[in-house]
Amino acid sequence: MSLSTLSYIIILGMAASGIGMMVLSGAAPVIFGQSNATLPNFTDYPPRAPHGFGAFVLVALLVFHAGAALYHQFIRRDGLLRRMWYGA
Numbered sequence: 001m002s003l004s005t006l007s008y009i010i011i012l013g014m015a016a017s018g019i020g021m022m023v024l025s026g027a028a029p030v031i032f033g034q035s036n037a038t039l040p041n042f043t044d045y046p047p048r049a050p051h052g053f054g055a056f057v058l059v060a061l062l063v064f065h066a067g068a069a070l071y072h073q074f075i076r077r078d079g080l081l082r083r084m085w086y087g088a
């Protein structure tokens with residue numbers, strides 16, 4: 001499985017687990033101003049754990065990705081950033 005396929009799976013998983021938390025906890029009326037109740041404790045709901053872990057992995061991939069671009073540009077000096085510009 002390629003890294004980009006993995007990234008898409010994680011991103012879709014974030015949306016799914018986020019929506020799962022909302023549905024299971026019934027927090028939508030509070031968030032959308034239909035109720036004055038306090039927000040639930042989201043950690044009580046199983047999708048909260050993969051959601052937090054997925055967020056961490058996405059940030060780690062982002063840092064790795066940007067670091068790899070800088071490595072190409074300044075250490076390998078292969079003109080990667082120029083290739084990302086229009087028509088170059």
Ligand code: HEM
Pocket residue numbers: 011014015016017018019021022042043048051052053055058
């Ligand atoms: C690509 C999509 C998403 C990303 C990158 C994302 C990112 C995050 C992050 C970074 C946190 C905090 C995690 C932590 O403190 O460890 C979080 C929490 C949360 N997210 Fe998302 N999220 C996404 C989609 C969604 C969606 C679609 C929903 C709901 C419709 C949602 C609902 C929530 C909820 C309810 C929490 C828990 C807040 C809490 O525990 O205090 N998320 N999300």
